[in-house]
Amino acid sequence: MSKKNNNDKLMIFALGGVGEIGKNMYVIQYGADIVVIDSGLKFPEEDMLGIDIVIPDISYLTENRDKVRGIVLTHGHEDHIGGLPYVLKNLNVPIYGTRLTLGLVENKLKEANLLGDTKRILIDEDSEIQLGNLTATFFRTNHSIPDSVGVCIETPEGNVVHTGDFKFDHTPVNGQFANLHRMAEIGTKGVLALLSDSTNAEKPGFTPSERNVGIVLEDIFRKAEQRVVVATFASNVHRIQQVVNAAESTGRKITVIGRSMVNVVSIASELGYLNVPDGMLIEPEEMNRMAGNRVVVLCTGSQGEPMSALTRMARSSHRKVDIMPGDTVIIAATPVPGNEKYVGRTIDELFRLGANVIYSGSNSGVHVSGHGSQEELKLMLNLMKPKFFIPIHGEFRMQRRHAILAEAVGVEPQNIFITEIGEIVEIQNGAARRAGKVTAGNVLIDGLGVGDVGNIVLRDRKLLSQDGILVVVVTLSKQNGAIVSGPDIISRGFVYVRESEGLLDEANRIVSSTLQRLMSEKVNEWASLKTSVKDSLGRFLYEQTRRRPMILPIIMEV
């Protein structure tokens, strides 16, 4: 146990992952030592037009860079490791992860040219790592990617446990059980604060075992008379293993399609997390020469993503795989909220091509969640018996539901903290309180730009997307302010011009007469001219069309 300084306090807060699903990043600080847990990304909300990905604002960490002892990674999902290439550019600290997690991270860092500069420390369940005055130990969990762990941070104030993402799978595909005994041991020693995964806090009961999916897959593979196409998350190595197993036992070969799927299959096989018999994997060209009932296509696109392999197949625009009548397509995933329509469209297109489509909406058993349901969340709470409880990894209603579960198993209501990003829970001498906020928020990434798109740019994109833009160009004489050329009106995204010539002609006249009136009134500041053109044209267009396009007046002088 490390030394305790009476003035030091324990601070716990999230820079991402609370009040949202995604960009997980949690901070445990005691005195001059900061440990960061995970560094994820989030996909943009529908009002973040044109944005590619979102990462947490890490100002607090860069301002306290001398205190940051490292980033501990719980597992290799994008919402836990995807922010690393951006974060490590500004914060060169060691990262700690299990073998598969580091394998996936290294691939990312290579692409970002950060591999050489980043200290990477391999951990396993039995590691004990020193992070300044703090000590981290680990416990294995079950999740939809192998090598997932929870973390226990020993601090002078007491132990803080972060579960990572977890479920309790009593028949795990890889035989790696969640380490109940280690968790019980940690609980026995005493847990000051527990941070636990709230994703499925709204779901009653127990999440089924991943193994159930394997049984369903094998049955489908056996009965299918033609090819079977399976789309799932590339990172779900357990699921992929079960596809391999089902293919093996039904005498089928597998062709792997989609960049991230090829990538994960290769890393996971290399590191020994995926066991693929020799000769099982074949090239698409070979697959196309074989009988349909001898092959499986394993691909990306389970979320209906527009550019993914399955979506291209559904649109008959994939270079190597054509869906044929009689093929069976399994979408082994649940649509992430917001993707329902894309997935629905993909299913429709596959049905139109004559495929038999099996998807999770049809109670087909081809998918189970990687996150524990209410009974599992209570089991974790009862194993850890924390004094303080902070529900994480979820939107507010999930955190709230998780808090109710914690109360139900005996955590004192006043010891439960549902926090927002940046909001500090401070613990000193066994007492906890909310203690203000650190800087926290979204950093938007658009192309190569990190944080150069803010509210004004997004507001303009929103305006442009709704009703388009009109550019009004007019040249005035330097001598007398008279119109030398124009006004010319160019519109984009407003109205189909050929059908609306009359409208634009009239708009033209309105701009001319507005300018002439202003000149006769001797108004000649450009700002006033521009505002008047905007106002009069805007009013006219709204009356005529009930639309409010962006109006951009450009006035030149010669």
Next chain:
Amino acid sequence: MSKKNNNDKLMIFALGGVGEIGKNMYVIQYGADIVVIDSGLKFPEEDMLGIDIVIPDISYLTENRDKVRGIVLTHGHEDHIGGLPYVLKNLNVPIYGTRLTLGLVENKLKEANLLGDTKRILIDEDSEIQLGNLTATFFRTNHSIPDSVGVCIETPEGNVVHTGDFKFDHTPVNGQFANLHRMAEIGTKGVLALLSDSTNAEKPGFTPSERNVGIVLEDIFRKAEQRVVVATFASNVHRIQQVVNAAESTGRKITVIGRSMVNVVSIASELGYLNVPDGMLIEPEEMNRMAGNRVVVLCTGSQGEPMSALTRMARSSHRKVDIMPGDTVIIAATPVPGNEKYVGRTIDELFRLGANVIYSGSNSGVHVSGHGSQEELKLMLNLMKPKFFIPIHGEFRMQRRHAILAEAVGVEPQNIFITEIGEIVEIQNGAARRAGKVTAGNVLIDGLGVGDVGNIVLRDRKLLSQDGILVVVVTLSKQNGAIVSGPDIISRGFVYVRESEGLLDEANRIVSSTLQRLMSEKVNEWASLKTSVKDSLGRFLYEQTRRRPMILPIIMEV
């Protein structure tokens, strides 16, 4: 039975409602007589930026306006009547509907100044109406709005039945049972073709009775110690009746909030479809003076619509109702696909305000569907025993699933037609075949514009929404083509300018040097100048930012 002419054929097709949920409009034509069933609208897909609503392309009907005998309405939902104000402007034909349906339609036509010009004929279940050579009769169904009917069109070729939207509710709230006997009678007489609602064809079992919701509501009302807020679809009069009943039996008064809710409560009460005891409805001001456990707020916003009553309450920006800690909020609806995130956000905000939120995601029993599940669809098929079957009102996968159900109950596979909009099923002398297509598609409505926004405008809006726009203005000399002023670059929605001055300066230099190079090469057609500016600037910006803003070069001459 009407006369048969040996050259005439029966044609059945949808102008909307197949391959989609929304804008239902079906056409039954025999010889020179056309009957239209329903005239709905659809809300825009996420790629229809800035569009308000979508209606079917009715070119076929306007081109054959002398044959159209009328529009028969099955019930008063927006996806069945919402297109009328646009359709009737171009096609002045009589409309037929039950009392509540016409009540809701009249309100719409009044707003569109079409009430006086539209012939409206009231029907009930026992009506028999003559539509040219065709006869329409009706049968009562259960649905999430009262006064819903199915239609039987007698044609010389045989009877065509359109179910409308339906479920079988054996304990209906208003005591109006689906008319099983009438359906059986129609089936006994013989059904040539059945068009049936596919919405819930993916759902096994039986949809629960609306009455179940009433029991749950009363229980919640009784236990709630503060105010209860109920959000539901305004058109669900049964649900509203149950809110009234539960309020009455628990001694609460109701205040109604939201334009469409106020509207429906008034129309439905007036017409006798809603039974509200005297003194039950109170103004919000009065409600605010009463004890919380004596009141209910009935409001719109169950889909998390940004401007709706519940959303405003959740954001603490409603003028008349503040959500207080301890209030109970019931969201008695399921999110329509695409709205999940909006609803989730509203729930989160309500929880943050301290409300206890009860919503359908939590298996709470506060909502049931208005559409029949698989067992009900089979019941309808078995009652009607059609020779030909056309699954309607659903996306392709639902139509497909419905077709499988029809096969299961004994419809011949070759007699089942899954069609797209416009696709004709032609029946002559008892034989049916696919017979080409009529014009069909989406007409987009944006503000006052009907159909003036097409693919080019939408493509531009999409581009603008992703990366914004750069307008490049430059003035050249008429004499020698030299640059007189500019280039000036104005950007919107591209990048936050203050942080990217260097980038825009460099962009400026690139435009100048491009123009200078072209002049030295004596290129002076404007089209070439513009293309070169676009290309060189586009390439530079993509290299620097990986974004592709729209570039609008404006070249002027003086």
